[in-house]
Structures are given as C-alpha cells and as structure tokens.
Amino acid sequence: MTSDTPGRIERWLRHPYAFRAVLFVAFALALPSIAIGFHTDDYMLLGFLARSYPGSPPWYDLYNFAPGGARDTQALIEASGLPWWTHPELKLHLFPPLASALLTIERLVFGSAPLGYHLVSIALYLALVVAVGRLFRRVLPGATAALALLLFAINEDHATPFGWIACQHLLLATLSTVLGLLAWLRYSEAGWRPGRYCGPLGIGIGLLGSEAALGGAAYWVAYQLAGPARPGCVAGWRARLLRASPVLGLLAYFAAYRAIDGGAANSSMYVDPLSSPGEFARAAAERLPILLGNALALVPSGLSITQPKVPFILAGLTATACVALLYRACLPSILHEERAALRWLVPGAVMALVTTLGGFPGARLLLPSNIGFAPLFAVLLVRGLRRGPSPWTSSLGRRAGAALLGVLHVALAPCLLIIGTRAHAQLARKVEDAARNAEIGAAPGQRVFVAAASDPMAAEYPRAVFAVRSPGALSCWSNLSMAKVAHHLTRTGPSSFTLTPVSSTLLTGPFETVYRAAASPLDGGERVLQCGATIRVSAVEEGRPSRIDVDLGAPLEDPGLVLLAWREGKLRRVAPPPVGATVELPWSPGPLGL
Structure with a gap:
C-alpha cells in the first residue's frame, strides 16, 4: 500500500x-x-439527601464534604462526619x-x-x-x-x-x-x-x-x-x-x-x-x-x-x-x-x-x-x-x-x-457485604468504633451504606486507625484502652492524608472528642501518632457500644480484654485487595 x-x-x-x-x-x-448499582460515594451523597449522614449539606451543594471553618469542622468531627485526625480547618468543597x-x-x-x-x-x-x-x-x-x-x-x-x-x-x-x-x-x-x-x-x-x-x-x-x-x-x-x-x-x-x-x-x-x-x-x-x-x-x-x-x-x-x-x-x-x-x-x-x-x-x-x-x-x-x-x-x-x-x-x-x-x-458488592456482615447487632442507635481497618472500603464506606439502607441503626461511626499494620489494644480501665500500631504510625496512608496534610502534624497530648468518646494522642513520631488513648465514656461491655476490627474479610467484634491485658488485632487486606 x-x-x-x-x-x-x-x-x-x-x-x-x-x-x-x-x-x-x-x-x-x-x-x-x-x-x-450504588457504589461508595453514591451512598454518601444519597445519605446527604436523606439527611441521615452527619453534617449533610443542602441538596444544591452535595459535594461540600468539609466546609473549611474550624467550628463547622469540629462539629463534623464530633458527630463522626469526618475522622478524628481531620485538620481543624480542612476544606473539601x-x-x-x-x-x-x-x-x-x-x-x-x-x-x-x-x-x-x-x-x-x-x-x-x-x-x-x-x-x-x-x-x-x-x-x-x-x-x-x-x-x-x-x-x-x-x-x-x-x-x-x-x-x-x-x-x-x-x-x-x-x-x-x-x-x-x-x-x-x-x-x-x-x-x-x-x-x-x-x-x-x-x-x-x-x-x-x-x-x-x-x-x-x-x-x-x-x-x-x-x-x-x-x-x-x-x-x-x-x-x-x-x-x-x-x-x-x-x-x-x-x-x-x-x-x-x-x-x-x-x-x-x-x-x-x-x-x-x-x-x-x-x-x-x-x-x-x-x-x-x-x-x-x-x-x-x-x-x-x-x-x-x-x-x-x-x-x-x-x-x-x-x-x-x-x-x-x-x-x-x-x-x-x-x-x-x-x-x-x-x-x-x-x-x-x-x-x-x-x-x-x-x-x-x-x-x-x-x-x-x-x-x-x-x-x-x-x-x-x-x-x-x-x-x-x-x-x-x-x-x-x-x-x-x-x-x-x-x-x-x-x-x-x-x-x-x-x-x-x-467492589460495590464487597462494600455492601462488609456493611451487611458487620458484627453490629440489631439494637438501634449504637456507637460503632472501628479499631483497625486500613482499607477505606471497610473503614469508611460501610457506614455510608448504613446511612442509606438502615438510617436509624447507628448513632455514629468512629474510625480509630487506618494504619496498614497489626495493632495492640491494651485495656487501661473499664471504659478506656490504648491502641498502638505495630512498627508504624498513623497518617502514613493516602486515604488518611485526604483529611490531614502531611505538613500538618499532630501534637502529643492533643485531645479530640468524637462519637461520645475522648481520643488523646499519647505518643508521636515525626508528627504522626504512634499511640492513642481512647475513653469511650461507658464500659466496653455496654450493649450500646460496638468495637470492631477488619479481620479475614469481615468487620468482626473485638472482645474487650480484662483491664491491663492486651489483644493483638492482626492486619488483613480489605475489599480493595491492596
């Protein structure tokens, strides 16, 4: 040719x-x-429209995920609309x-x-x-x-x-x-x-x-x-x-x-x-x-x-x-x-x-x-x-x-x-399965704390599914750590424990830094209120938390509290150990498979 x-x-x-x-x-x-079907952020936006998600913006401004003002951001953090480590003036509008x-x-x-x-x-x-x-x-x-x-x-x-x-x-x-x-x-x-x-x-x-x-x-x-x-x-x-x-x-x-x-x-x-x-x-x-x-x-x-x-x-x-x-x-x-x-x-x-x-x-x-x-x-x-x-x-x-x-x-x-x-x-089905199979129970208005889940499809989006499919099932959802390592959970009192990522720190993964830039470190001793709990940064390495103290404000055995961790393809309950004892929460890949 x-x-x-x-x-x-x-x-x-x-x-x-x-x-x-x-x-x-x-x-x-x-x-x-x-x-x-519906997939990840779809559930969040629909939850906003249903007014069943904390801090839901108005219908004409659904993509206002974080307004930027310190007062509004703090209110969203306390209601668990944003992770506890979120920068006080985060703006995603x-x-x-x-x-x-x-x-x-x-x-x-x-x-x-x-x-x-x-x-x-x-x-x-x-x-x-x-x-x-x-x-x-x-x-x-x-x-x-x-x-x-x-x-x-x-x-x-x-x-x-x-x-x-x-x-x-x-x-x-x-x-x-x-x-x-x-x-x-x-x-x-x-x-x-x-x-x-x-x-x-x-x-x-x-x-x-x-x-x-x-x-x-x-x-x-x-x-x-x-x-x-x-x-x-x-x-x-x-x-x-x-x-x-x-x-x-x-x-x-x-x-x-x-x-x-x-x-x-x-x-x-x-x-x-x-x-x-x-x-x-x-x-x-x-x-x-x-x-x-x-x-x-x-x-x-x-x-x-x-x-x-x-x-x-x-x-x-x-x-x-x-x-x-x-x-x-x-x-x-x-x-x-x-x-x-x-x-x-x-x-x-x-x-x-x-x-x-x-x-x-x-x-x-x-x-x-x-x-x-x-x-x-x-x-x-x-x-x-x-x-x-x-x-x-x-x-x-x-x-x-x-x-x-x-x-x-x-x-x-x-x-x-x-x-x-x-x-x-x-992936959409896996996230829905993560919500459906989470060991939460049937009691309405529970406070859920996810101690360890590095995959956002397990740590964050099941909550969005609940907001649309079961809007009254949960009163709040607090994600404590997304570190991609095993964790040690040590009970320090009837209502408190420390959470320590093994051989790592928090705020090293890309999904964590969505909410806080790496150039904005957390200080040791900083306290955050979320979901009725007090979270204190008790140890830091290079500005990143290496240990947090958590007081849930009620005994860990309280039926209104649910403590979860992602293990072997499921959000499983963490049995509270005796005071002074430690349990290990092994890491396993989430729905993304990463």
Whole structure:
C-alpha cells in the first residue's frame, strides 16, 4: 500500500455508517455498568439527601464534604462526619450545583433503585460521544475522525465516569463544554454569530456542572492561540490574544468560587492551586507524568496512590518520549488538515490534564483530556501503519511503534474497560457485604468504633451504606486507625484502652492524608472528642501518632457500644480484654485487595 492509497481499514472508517457503529459500540460497552448499582460515594451523597449522614449539606451543594471553618469542622468531627485526625480547618468543597440538582431529581424519580441513575449516566455518555464525534468530523478527515471517535468511545479511562453515579458531574461538564466549543468553532470558522454567545454559554453551564469544565475551557484557549484563523480575521499573536479575550470570563468564575469558599485546603490528596501554589506545583510534578503514562500507555495511575510513584513517573516520561518520536516519524505523511487540528487539540489535552492535577489522582480525570489525545492516536495509527520511507527512522520501526499503539488503544483498551466495569461492580458488592456482615447487632442507635481497618472500603464506606439502607441503626461511626499494620489494644480501665500500631504510625496512608496534610502534624497530648468518646494522642513520631488513648465514656461491655476490627474479610467484634491485658488485632487486606 502506498502512502496515498487508503487501505481496507481506512475505507471501512469512511463508511457512512461508521459513526453510528461507534455509537453502538459505546452503548454496548457502557450498558453492563448497570450491574454496578450504588457504589461508595453514591451512598454518601444519597445519605446527604436523606439527611441521615452527619453534617449533610443542602441538596444544591452535595459535594461540600468539609466546609473549611474550624467550628463547622469540629462539629463534623464530633458527630463522626469526618475522622478524628481531620485538620481543624480542612476544606473539601467542590461546587457543581447542576450535578447536585440532577442527583436530587434522580432520587425523587428513581428513589433507591440504581437502574434509573445508571441509565441517565449512560445517556449522558452517549450524548458526549455524539458531541465529540461532531467535533472530530469538523476538524479531521473522515477516516481519521471515525478512528479518533472509536478510540475515545472505547477508552478504558471512561469506565468510572459512566459507571459511577457520583461522577455524573464529569459527564455534565464535559458534554456542555464540547457543545460550547462546537458553537465557537462555527462562529470562528464559518461566521455563525450565535456561536459567539453559545460558546461561552456552554463553558459557563459546564462550570456549573463541575470544575472539570476547566478542561473544556483549555481547548477553547488552545484553539484561540494555535487554531486556524477565520477568513477575514487579522492573523498574528496579538490578534489571537484579542480573540481569546472571552476566556477572561473564567476570572469571574474563580471570583465566584472564592465567594462561596470553594476549593480545598489542608489535604495532601486534594490541592488547590490558588491557595497553595507551591504544594500544587509539587503535586503536579508527580501527577502529570503519572497521568500521561495512563493516557498514552494505559499505565494505571490509580495504583500510584498506594504504590511507589517513581516507576509510574518514569513510565509516563518514557511513554511521552515514545509518542513524540512516533509523531516525528509520521510527520511527513500527516495531512495539513490533521496537523492543523493537532496543533491545538494536543496542547488543549495537556492543559486540560493540568487543570485536574489538584484532584484525587485517578483515570477518571482523563475524560476531558482524551478529547485531544484520541485524535493524536488516530493520526499516528492511520499514518504510522502505512508503508513508505521516513526521514527520521526506519519504516519498520515506525510501523512497529504504530502497531504497538494500536494494540494498546484498539485491542487492550476495551478489554480493560470491560474489566474495570466488572471490578467496580464487584467492589460495590464487597462494600455492601462488609456493611451487611458487620458484627453490629440489631439494637438501634449504637456507637460503632472501628479499631483497625486500613482499607477505606471497610473503614469508611460501610457506614455510608448504613446511612442509606438502615438510617436509624447507628448513632455514629468512629474510625480509630487506618494504619496498614497489626495493632495492640491494651485495656487501661473499664471504659478506656490504648491502641498502638505495630512498627508504624498513623497518617502514613493516602486515604488518611485526604483529611490531614502531611505538613500538618499532630501534637502529643492533643485531645479530640468524637462519637461520645475522648481520643488523646499519647505518643508521636515525626508528627504522626504512634499511640492513642481512647475513653469511650461507658464500659466496653455496654450493649450500646460496638468495637470492631477488619479481620479475614469481615468487620468482626473485638472482645474487650480484662483491664491491663492486651489483644493483638492482626492486619488483613480489605475489599480493595491492596
């Protein structure tokens, strides 16, 4: 096949029904997500709506997990709405009012049946695929556009956005910004005047859906700075900057976000670039190559949360260099139309990725970025697999690189998407089983203390399940330690005991530092009230508690008290030892299996 002769696959991609076929594939891949049901944060948000979770925010602000004020935070800690080690001024306040309103409406319509919620998510995802397809058809040749849409639709990173109800905000924001971008392209390239207003409107509505709309705005900025000029417009950087002036509207969004006290503070996993620029830069230096490795080579970024980060960083840098070399090798055969599109789509994808680096790391963050990466992969596959000489590397090496890219993003990605959807469903059932099988008893209003459980699926989320399925069963739920080691529990009095992690300290795991940044140590002797108990930090090592004293305010044998620990796949009761005696609580992996 010569460099200018389309192959069989390209002819298939140019078929009039190619886009309909991709939409059908997207539907077939997304439909099994209905088996996931409610999953982790879904229960927490539904508990907020039912007002059965401590400190439930109003219906229009469901993603306000920690308001940031010392008084409100202390009240949440005492009611066990936040862990006892939470920073006194922790702020985890996201503000997607459209997503909150959508979930409120879904609860009114569908109640406690998850099927309807999932059908809404699938419909949003299919609408996004259609909108992205229209974008690709506008800026890319037919075969490349169809392949780019296929790569976007089967991307394994999308299992969480369309499969996790709590992530509907990502779909809302991305869909709205893509529609706004399409309107702006029509205005810029064809003079369609309504697009001058519909474009910014799409971004604005997207920002009400989620902060992820900033990723969509990144494409808008990239197009204004590097995209083709509209006929009749003055060219040059000064003119392009003038055309980008509507983006200044984003400043109004940031001002409003500050006015409602949105953002994050005093957390190691959520970092606000506006209030903590230095900490954000440090986190971004780690997270950007990790997420690039996920986007370019399917290296699972989620594992970097609990595993050493250096291998993931190196994998991301290597993948980026390899893709850059492959692009250079394919450059002579890339069409002018494709180059013009990639000139703003790829920088837009990278900028979109940068806007997500302050969030909890994971593949779900790549949804906006994949709008720009999918066309890049499509161009490299279409041009890289063709025979013909290359001035930068051998034809065999170029074709081998493109073939490897195809194996990853055409063959492996949909398999991983299916596996990821199934894994979400299995994990959801495990969390529900952890709540159902917890040795709590039937008495209502019990105070539950989890002495040792390192996995948040065992330590935190069973409580959310109780809040939705058995709202009166528990009065509070206190998680005492998430250290990934065995613990010694020594009874010091009728109502008190000490809890000591063996050969470790508390606040070393990633899920613990969600609530308290590593740079904010706890002091020895510090006391915290929670769930009617007094928790005192009695020993520290490098600012992290190595022993805590707990007084439950009632004898450990009180029937209203439940002392649990995660052992052998179950939250089991801990039999109170005699005063002065010690029991060992061995560590075992939780539902996540980590």
